[in-house]
Amino acid sequence: MNRNEIFASILDMVSGETEISTTEILSRTKSREVVDARHLFIVLLHDVGFYPSQIALSFGMTCRSITYAITNFGNRILCEKILRKNYEKLKKQLGNT
Numbered sequence: 001m002n003r004n005e006i007f008a009s010i011l012d013m014v015s016g017e018t019e020i021s022t023t024e025i026l027s028r029t030k031s032r033e034v035v036d037a038r039h040l041f042i043v044l045l046h047d048v049g050f051y052p053s054q055i056a057l058s059f060g061m062t063c064r065s066i067t068y069a070i071t072n073f074g075n076r077i078l079c080e081k082i083l084r085k086n087y088e089k090l091k092k093q094l095g096n097t
Contacts, residue, residue, distance in 0.1 A: 003050070006048060010041060010094070011025065013044075013090055013094075014037055014041045017089065018037040018086060020033060020034055025037050025041055026059065036076065036080060036083045038069070039076060040086060040090070042070060042073075043069070043070055044087075044091070047091065048094060
């Protein structure tokens, strides 16, 4: 699988699990649910081997913003129980594929 296929596959998984559309996840919408889904997507991409600079190019964001999302995700899942469950489920699915 190439990087574009991996990107699209993980995006679809996150969208299906969070029930937030792929266009919203990739948008600049700042509602809490969308930002949680976006950060979940960013962290999963990082978990499978994408560099922050590669993720930043795909999102049209700065590398610093991506690094911030990755490093602060632990705090985010401590506060949001559903986000933690979504992350654990998707990480398990990625491990099986």
